[in-house]
Amino acid sequence: MDPLGARSQFVEVQNLPTWDQPQGVQDEVDGENLLMEEDDQLTNQLNSLESPFPFRQDINSKIVLFNGDVALLNCTAIVSTSNETLTDKNPVSDSIHRYSGPELRDELLKLKGCRTGEAKMTEGFNLAARFIIHTVGPKYKAKYRTAAESSLYSCYRNVMQLAKEHAMASVGFCVVSTVKRAYPLEDATHIALRTVRRFLENHGENIEVVVFAVSDVEEPVYRKLMPLYYPRSKKEERIGLPLLPADIGNAEGEPVVPERQIRIAEKPGNLEDDSGDDSLESDLGLVGSHAFARMEGDVDKQRKLILQGQMSEAAQQKQHQRNYNRWLCRARTEDLSDIAALKALYQTGVDLCGRTVMVVVGRNIPVTLIDMEKALLYFIHVMDHITVKEYVMVYFHTLTGEHNHLDTDFLKKLYDIVDAKFKKNLRAFYFVHPTFRSKVSTWFFVTFSVSGLKEKVHHIENLQQLFTCILPEQIDIPPFVLEYDTRVNSPYYTAQSSGL
Known part of the structure; x- marks a missing residue:
């Protein structure tokens, strides 16, 4: 407990500036903007394209970039990064253990470890945060980059899922990929930012604040990449569009593995052209286009409704959705x-x-x-x-x-x-x-x-x-x-x- 009259060392997240608050566009972004304005043709092309990460003030108002110790944040939960036995010694975990007290170490023994990409939760004990979510980032090797990307995505996704399931209002993230695990910082930041963005879009209606707690080394990388995923204006959205990486993940932010998208026909010799929207129809063509193949019920009733003009197949699908x-x-x-x-x-x-x-x-x-x-x-x-x-x-x-x-x-x-x-x-x-x-x-x-x-x-x-x-x-x-x-x-x- 702090001495009477002394200022608490913990940081109230409500007092931190959110990403949507005007803080001025950085010089380097201004420079890119001026350069783009000189190239009218490029500007017109970008204006006609839609960004996969459009300007959303409601999402930006939930994001905080904080240069400081994640252990000091007064959030519902903070994130700790460790190894599979939850005994890793790194600056983040050391600080969390120091402020939470010895009870945390005893509690971690009960968890019996944590697999790479998973997330497990304990109490916060003496921290201002009520909970600590422990996750294990992958060890990075260029040869196994795809596996590392998927595991790191799972870390952030599983943390957010736990926060949602336990109705947490605020979450404070450390940088999960520690130096020990050799994950390239910029690559890891792309995955972190887009995974959280997608989760807030799809499932984050009750999550009020997400804090990215970074060090002096990490902050410039986060400030450089955050406008790509959390643009603060339509103009910043257009500037960031050509700077996005080729792989921006699927609808949930999960890395897309091209090899896994290759569809193999169940019958040899049936070569077909994957045509995007027609893929479902093509798949059904192998087994028939009737209602049984589509796993629909009461064929006669549906056909009767269709003949009577009461309900088309498309309407049925919309109704089911x-x-x-x-x-x-x-x-x-x-x-x-x-x-x-x-x-x-x-x-x-x-x-x-x-x-x-x-x-x-x-x-x-x-x-x-x-x-x-x-x-x-x-x-x-x-x-x-x-x-x-x-x-x-x-x-x-x-x-x-x-x-x-x-x-x-x-x-x-x-x-x-x-x-x-x-x-x-x-x-x-x-x-x-x-x-x-x-x-x-x-x-x-x-x-x-x-x-x-x-x-x-x-x-x-x-x-x-x-x-x-x-x-x-x-x-x-x-x-x-x-x-x-x-x-x-x-x-x-x-x-x-x-x-x-």
Whole structure:
């Protein structure tokens, strides 16, 4: 506690100037502006183009660039960068440990480490910040640049996701890519700025302030690049347009890997030209353009409506999208903490193809005791940003009782509500430790209730089978599942589980 009358060493973020406040355009930007005004042809060309990062005063008003110690910020949460064992010694983590007190070190031991790209949270203890979000930046090697970019994106994205899930008003970022990890500062800054920008655009309605805390070395780079992603005027937006890098990421800011965009036809010899907007139609052409292939319901009813002029296919798609958006808005505003506490749905690592793995634990879903509509909202809330790219689901049916069996009507409702990306980007559904009853129920469900899912469902009898698709270190398996598998199957898994 500060002595009576002494000024607090902590910094109130509300008193810091936000990025939208007029501070004068820097000399170098003025120079570029004058140069551009001399070239009328170039100026006219840029005026006709739309920037992927347009001037948004509402977003700029949430951004603060702060030259100072992130540990001193009075935010809801501050970010600490460390290594996989959360024991790294660097200027940021050392300062946070110094101000938070010895309790933090004890708390970190309970987390049992953190994988690269992930984010985990602890209390702030003696800090002004209520929480500390710990993340692990990648080690940079030019040979593995793509992997490093994706991991660094995940650091910033997962921090922002945690902030959103816990309804945090303000977040203070350190520079995640430390000197120890050899990540080029300018490259890392591009990823940091655009990831936060995209998150605020898509999901940041309740986040009030994001602070980038930088050092004297880092500040010039941030000041140089921030106008590209957070232009403070239409003129600054036009100036920054030709300076943006070729890879500005996808709609969420995630790095785009060209190799992963190559689509392989399911039948050899079917060569097709990827035509952007027609890609969905081309894909469906391989299996047919009828409603069954499109995973639509009640074909006769839809055709009748179309013939009567009541509802076109485009109108149906828009209606479905509006319905999903309503569910998504509810999911983002309702308190779902009681469902989250069940730990029945969570993100873990990636499978052998690099696709995100989502885990569902059947035994943790007390179907007869919880509000299943809230469970549906929670599923949409967690999965919406996961499903923008390919992913797989692992469902542990292990020791699931009568009160945990999900009703097929609920599953059908969920399948009908979710966005098309949920279905298109789901590459596999691994059903672990199925019973005879569950196999029969699943067969009826994927055969008669929904379409397009049957070939994606794989029944997994033991963990050894699962590990042929997902490495043990890439999936967090509940202890009771490991114990059950060891007891029922071979003791071989004891050795496997020790590495989890």
